[in-house]
Amino acid sequence: MPRLVYVLLPVLTVLSLFVGAVPLRPAQLLHDPEAWQLIAVSRLPRTLAALMAGATLAVTGQILQTLARNRFIEPMTAGAGQSAALGVLLVTLLVPGAPVWAKMAIAALAALAGSIGLLCLIRPLPPSQPLLVPLVALVYGGVIGAGVTFVAYQGDMLQYLQVWLSGELSGVLRGRYELLWLAALATAVTWLIADRITLLGLGEKTARGLGLSVAQVTALGLGAVSVVTAMCVVTLGAIPFVGLVVPNLVSRRMGDNLREALPVTAAAGAALVLGADIAGRVIRAPFEIPVSAMLGVIGAALFLTVLYKDPSRD
Amino acid sequence: MIEVKGVSHDMRGQAILRDVSLSLPRGGVTALIGPNGAGKSTLLSLIARLQRLQRGRITVDDLTVGACADRDLARLLAIMPQSSAISARLRVGELVGMGRYPWHGGRPGAADHAAVEAALAQFDLTGLRQRFLDEISGGQRQRALVAMACAQGTDYLLLDEPLNNLDIAASRQLMALLRVMARDQGKSVVIVLHDINYAAGFADRVIALAGGRIVADGPPTQVITPCLLSGVFSTDARISVIDGRPVVVV
């Protein structure tokens, strides 16, 4: 699996630069300055955004699943995603005239605040019941989500909110996606502590016995998860699938040693999102199908094939 | 009588058991020994239908494993598996009580309560009955699992490495208890052991498995020999005979 993914990635990247509503051919680059303009302002940022979103969402999904020791949890629904949505909503309602970057910053801060809230909530939980952590995260996320729906319903903004939140890359331009670099940075930090997170996934006792500072690693891990989710939701909307399913797929093949699995997860997530985006641009050209819809279809097909291809691996 | 006829078992292309046949008559303590990967745990789990039989036939008294009703087999044979990851959050008393399920199907009667009390007392767990499984020590948890298998009140009792996590006093106590149950209550105990000395000290019959085959079968003095140690376990520890029983000097 790793080799396939690593080969696919550069191919998809190059493809993405030339595919879109405005047709572009490599030959044009030689004599057409507007072609370069298109790439610089639209295609390259879009490609980078897709790659970074896919990679960071997949990696933080895997981290969260390792920390929570539960394979069915993902950042979008465990508080970080909903807090980001709340931030987006509040900003739209309270300061509708603010510049885009300000809106993004406020929404991102809201997401971070939400995650800090979750960390405080988790602190007093008894360590002998590890199942409580994902449960609390889900309930907490649900409460915030309910709050968001409540406010949106009152202000008759539900459809608008849904549109903003549906993951989409068509609005990505230079100057609109840079927050994702922060997400990439946060994810890179987690790779540095990947071994420690793996250890934590073996259980608190084992981890402590090996001298690990459980609180610190949990905080770092969750912090990265929140930053990534916030940046992605605010820039691109909610991108489903990647944080939940890609880690599951990768760990079925490669196991749970994060130092080895994370790069593959990142590459797989990036390839998946970029592939879905390209497909969305191509299928009904010149119309675009949003990446979240494509992910649902492509991702599902891919996942089910991998899951059921190998009958002896049970 | 447990009859194993021509049982072979493959796992992911690896042969774990190769054409194993043996008879385990009623009564007595039978120990299964062998190096890691010899197939002891697999054999036990096949007898207890925890895994599906691939080739061969196993019968327990007049029931054929795989063809009989599960509850009937559960009333005849109890197994305490090695990796007992009990997922429910139970108290010790509740866990031991679950052992009576094949008999009462959910509605315990006086006989069931009595059996549970007896099992708790036998394994020194009466004081711990209200504690949760995740609140007690590993050794205590192990005893609780054995107690549950005993409470099942069956003629045949299968145990897979029950001495893990038990200190020397608890180990000796458990093995002595098993021997008493075999002798006085007529139970047949089949036990997988890693420590050869416990097999030598408490078993009536020792069966050695290696590479998926039975390589030795008989009373301890006959089976536990320097030949076995070097041939099967690839080690050359000395054997002393003390009070008529072989003791491996580790």
Next chain:
Amino acid sequence: MIDRFVLLFGLLILSILGFMTLGAEGSWSFLLPFRGAKLAALMLVGCCLATATVLFQTITGNRILTPSVMGFDALYVLVLTALVFGLGAAGYAALPVPLLFALNMGVMTGAGLLLFALLMRGGRGDMVKLVLTGIVLGLLIRAVTTFLQRMIDPSEFQTIQSASFARFTFVDRRLLAATALAALPALALAWRMRFRLDVLALGTEAATGLGEPPRRGQRQALVLICVLVAAATALAGPVSTGFAGPSSFFGLVVVSLAHLVTPSPRHAVLLPSAALIACIVLIGGQTVMERLLHLATPLPVVIELLGGLLFLFLLLRKAQG
């Protein structure tokens, strides 16, 4: 434990009284059957979803899952969206209600049973695989739904919006009877399984050793879950906001509260406790929504907000105590 049940019964009576009497205007001969039907629907839906969630959590051995993770709610919204997309909001509203009910019930039950049958046959049913497949299919369905919704006129979207949250404002008595017909036998069967569920909760090896091979129990439980969730959702609509992710919040909160209020591993305690709490939450939530908030918010939103806060409060108090 008895005192906890007395407490729960007391709360239930209180919420029923509140629902029936608060803000009562008009004659009793009208109110009684009108509110009575709604009450019956609320309780039926509550019992169905609570029972289905308890069953599902036991056979998957995972406390953060609920049956809606398998995409039942998503299917309902897809059918709704497809109908509005194809027939228009007016055409959808003109559909006879029993037909709609039968369609929903048929699609959800059929799809669920098909999925379970495909995945559980051939002996080695891996529950993790089953759940993951359900999640993925649910995501797929949601993706298609969102895509369709984007192509729908905003004015038509209103119809979808209000119909994709559970509503009890008007209950068709024929539908109530049909749902009861499907759900009550399923509930009875689930209750009969209570001791087997205790054994199944021990894990595969222990359960097999006690004469209860998990496969059979899982299959039977899945059929019951299918029928219960399909019936409840077809009657009232999805009891989730879709913001809590694939897992429906309602089932999660209700069963988690049951574990907190009546801590016992026995299903003979858990099943009735969860059902009681579900009824209390639904009836109480509906009362708050109708009388205090005057229908300004969908019911699932109220439930998730209040239910979730209650759960977190109780949990933290227990953790610190």
